[in-house]
Structure formats: C-alpha cells, structure tokens
Amino acid sequence: MSIINYQLKKTSIIEMNRLSVEEFHEAEKMPLIVVLDDVRSLYNVGSVFRTSDAFRVEAIDLCGITATPDEVRDEDGTLVRDCTLKASQEIHKTALGAEESVAWRYYKTAAEAVAALKADGYTVLAVEQCHGSTMLNDFKPAFGDKKKYAVVLGNEVKGVHQEVVDMCDGCLEIPQYGTKHSLNVSVTAGIVIWHFASSNL
C-alpha cells in the first residue's frame, strides 16, 4: 500500500452519490435473484435487503415462513401472506429502507419459486454444504454470456430443503475451516452476493 495517510479522509454522505429509490428502480441490476427458503429471523431478512440494495440485486424471492415487508394479496384480494406491524418495523429497521428499493415477491414454497425461475431461464444454485457442491471460490458466473442466476438460502437451522436442492442446477458451498461450519444467513448472503458482484468488476 503506497497510499499516504492524509489522503484517507472519510467520504461524507453527500459525496457518496447514493441513488434515490426511483433511480434505483430505473438502474441496471445484476442478473441475480436471491431466494430465501423459510428464513426465520426478521433481522436476516432485513440484512439481505440492505446487501441486495448495495449490489443492485434484481429481486428477492421470499418463500414459506420468511417474513415479507408488507402483507401479500392475490388478484382476488385474498390474503396470501400476513405481515404484522412488528415484522414490518423490524425488517425496516435492519433494511434501513432497502425494502423500498429492492424488488421482492412472495411464494408459498421455495420449490414454487425455483420452478418459476427455471421456467424463466435462470440457473438456480442452492447455497449449501452438499456432496458434489462447487466451492464458491471455484465458481465464476458467466454474466458475459447473458446468463442469469438465482441463489437459494435456507432456514437458519435446517438450511435449504432437500427437495429444493434436488430441483437446483447445482450447489455453491462456502468452504469453512473452523469448529462450527455454519455461517449466519445474512453473512452467507453477503459473501455470495459479493462474489457475484465482484466477478463482474
């Protein structure tokens, strides 16, 4: 590092050129969708929104018990997914408003989301520790070939459902070397989204 210290002045908020929510909606996105399969913690949901905002993820598919930032109704107005005020506030608190910028959809099961994504031409990868996994560091997204991807992250305890893994085109695994082998869901999302984003920088 040849950088001289006095240059390292922290950037002010004004200098950061942050997008407005409207500009975000119009901006080009990374062709990556994040699927949350039965994620229990509101904190993790909010954090995934915040990270997805930072790297302009295309959308988040919230599935099963995963909380949504708002209630979801079908075309007939029937309530599909409830959302308590507390859940909405908790997600907002962690997402810092990124639930307004990043597009999201709700599916009753991750299997439904994955089926829809595959029909729409996405390469769908479960983020799991599997036999036959591809280690994340060995994986290079082929964005240049116009490929679009979805990654599935699972429940804090049970991970991605085996039947959802079975539907996927592959598994990405973050190699781990410690005593736990269980990264936090929002940290896992951060690492995987960064891996996709930085491969394109």
Add this chain to the structure above:
Amino acid sequence: MSIINYQLKKTSIIEMNRLSVEEFHEAEKMPLIVVLDDVRSLYNVGSVFRTSDAFRVEAIDLCGITATPDEVRDEDGTLVRDCTLKASQEIHKTALGAEESVAWRYYKTAAEAVAALKADGYTVLAVEQCHGSTMLNDFKPAFGDKKKYAVVLGNEVKGVHQEVVDMCDGCLEIPQYGTKHSLNVSVTAGIVIWHFASSNL
C-alpha cells in the same frame, strides 16, 4: 454447471469434519486480525466471532465500547472491561460458541490496538469509504510474502474514527451501487474476511 442433481445430497454434521475447540487452537490460522472499533451491537460482535471461526482468523481485537464475551482484568486484577451476563449470553447466542475458539483481546481504544499491531509488523487497513480507498476487488493480500494484516471495522453509525483511519496503512472500500451505501458491520466483516480467505484458496 454439469453437476447431476442426485449427487447434491446435503452433507450431514458428522461428515463436515468440524474441528474441536482444542484442534482449532492448535490449527494454523490465517494471518489476519479483525479490529472492532466501538461496535455497539452484541449481535454484530457474535456474528464476527462466528465468521472468524469459519475462516480461522488469528484473533479479534475488541475496542472501546465493543462488548467482550467475558470481563477483562489487568495484571493487578483491576476490572478493565465489564461484561454483563446478558451481554455474555447474547454474544454466545450469535457466536454459537465461536467466542471459545477464536482468540480475542480487549483494548480501551482502537488507536491503542492499531499502534500495537503496527509495532508487531501488521499491515493495518481500515474498512471505510475514504478518499484514496483501495476498492476491495482491486486488493490482493500478499500472504505469500509472509505479510500479516489487520482490518479495522467501525461503529454502526459513525464508522472507524478518523484518528484511527489516519494511523492505518490504507483503506479498503467495498464498492456499493445502491440507495444506502452502508452495509451491516457483520456482513462487511464477512465479505472482507472471505476476500482475504479466498485469495489464498
């Protein structure tokens, strides 16, 4: 991805070859120390422990108001850093016990930690959005040249203190493209630690 689905069976806990705490203490570590400068949230502290366990980070330096997994006393037995039962339990809950495997130290200020690290030959990099930052994707650690590193992560609102930034050898910045430009501390730690770890895989 040419992987065939039926191969993607999730790995059982027994198959993961997780280290015991004793094996972790003996195992070779990545020459990277994570410095937390006034991190307020117990959740973030616990999460950084968990991620540091996964990638065998050498140690975590907890500074200022950052909570410690236990109370800290100096050689005379004088209490240097208090730790309530609640704080200890909260860190444990998020760290899932990684506070037992990963080495940690307490410093009254991050400036003291950085001074000690520099005296000990570490290249110290603040993780911040600065004028003159090096973008994380442009940075390659020189572990091969026996270099050892420390990264400083700051408070959830205020970031790393400017006087601490001034002491550092450089700034690493995670480029961000959204409406917020403020990743969660534990997600930031995850991305940075993964960047160091994967550069060596």
